[in-house]
Amino acid sequence: xxxxxxxxxxxxxxxxxxxxxxxxxxxxxxxxxxxxxxxxxxxxxxxxxxxxxxxxxxxxxxxxxxxxxxxxxxxxxxxxxxxxxxxxxxxxxxxxxxxxxxxxxxxxxxxxxxxxxxxxxxxxxxxxxxxxxxxxxxxxxxxxxxxxxxxxxxxxxxxxxxxxxxxxxxxxxxxxxxxxxxxxxxxxxxxxxxxxxxxxxxxxxxxxxxxx
Numbered sequence: 001x002x003x004x005x006x007x008x009x010x011x012x013x014x015x016x017x018x019x020x021x022x023x024x025x026x027x028x029x030x031x032x033x034x035x036x037x038x039x040x041x042x043x044x045x046x047x048x049x050x051x052x053x054x055x056x057x058x059x060x061x062x063x064x065x066x067x068x069x070x071x072x073x074x075x076x077x078x079x080x081x082x083x084x085x086x087x088x089x090x091x092x093x094x095x096x097x098x099x100x101x102x103x104x105x106x107x108x109x110x111x112x113x114x115x116x117x118x119x120x121x122x123x124x125x126x127x128x129x130x131x132x133x134x135x136x137x138x139x140x141x142x143x144x145x146x147x148x149x150x151x152x153x154x155x156x157x158x159x160x161x162x163x164x165x166x167x168x169x170x171x172x173x174x175x176x177x178x179x180x181x182x183x184x185x186x187x188x189x190x191x192x193x194x195x196x197x198x199x200x201x202x203x204x205x206x207x208x209x210x211x212x
Contacts, residue, residue: 051076053179055096055115055205057084057196062137074098074181079204083197091187094194097133097180106171106179111143112164112208113181120191122155126183128163130207132171133178142179143167158195160203166212181207 056073057080072086074096088094111130119126125148131139143165185192196205 050109050209050211052209053096053098053181053207054079055086055181055194055196055207056080057086057194060097068092070094072096074179074207079206080197081199083195083199086194086196088183088185088192088194090190091185094183095131095133095139095180096183098178100135100176100178101173102175104173104175106173108167108169108212109171110164110166110210110212112162112210113145113206114160114162114203114208115183115205116158116195116203117149117161117205118158118193118195119151119155119185121189122151122153124155124186124190124192125150126161126185126192128165129182129184130165130167131180131182132173133180134174135176139180139182142171158193 053074053076056075058073060071060073062071068091070086070088070092072094076098086094113128113130115128117126127144127148129144130142132142133139145163145165147163149161149163183192183194194205198204
């Protein structure tokens, strides 16, 4: 049976439209800057991995506007191979911040923080907070774990301290916003050392993001 010429043209048009739509979807995912890579395209389904933000001990090149706050880099998908330690003292705050994300929203997500840290006293605690960082460097809480991180008899050696929290829905952003991980100590005479890089800790200090 020979198909009419008009049917051939209609099928070609449909194939072209499908190809264009798939291309737009892929371009949109990549241009968002948050999707690290596309692993497979199977029967029209795009499979993606969530981003990982790695704590980096290097100083963020912006002037601090708060003497109690120390800024460090939070690097997307590219952990540093160089060993480094960031020091936190007496209740001050460390804020690890990404580069501007260049997107207007971020899907509802779970944030799993895995930080290699040690301290000077077994009774010390630390707290994590995932924040939206405005261009002015003001912060807005995205989520924070329900409980503080505690230490045991191995407090003076680096151990991976893990905690997680979930956003309350889609995260609204402006294109100049950053994602940040704030770490706060207990105050008093507490001291902390956070390790970044792989060689010293046999693992990276990082924040893994999973879509919900």
